[in-house]
Amino acid sequence: RATHISIAKAVCKDSHTKRLINDAIMNNDFLKKLEPQHMREMVDCMYEKVYTEGQVVIQEGEPGNYLYVLAEGLLEVIQNGKLLGEMRPGTAFGELAILYNCKRTATVKAVSQSHIWALDRQTFQTIMMRTTQARHEEY
């Protein structure tokens, strides 16, 4: 039952960080369709990772286990060896493999040292399940 499913540990964040992550989610065409309660819990459960210059965050063609929000730094998006574009702070990415259970559609690489908030698939699914079940129990 909903009340017995424990949520992953929330990570403390200041209001500026919470707003940055929330705005990034709202600016993503796929994630903005999620419910406000889901978004709030996603923001709470994200944890920070630091990537060094040149480090690969996402590898095209691999299964995806994280959803990300770039807080600081610069990333590039590459598909079939071709540069598709850059990502700047306030961008959510890696949502496609998480939402649609597909392989990573592109490679994402750090151009400079980057601070990225991450949410793992298990926590994402727990959040979705928990609030859906909680709602069902209201009826």
Ligand code: CMP
């Ligand atoms: P995903 O396929 O999980 O992993 C790679 C991510 O790169 C993808 O999710 C999107 O978030 C992002 N992405 C894919 N294609 C593009 C593109 N053409 N421009 C910018 N970002 C992209």
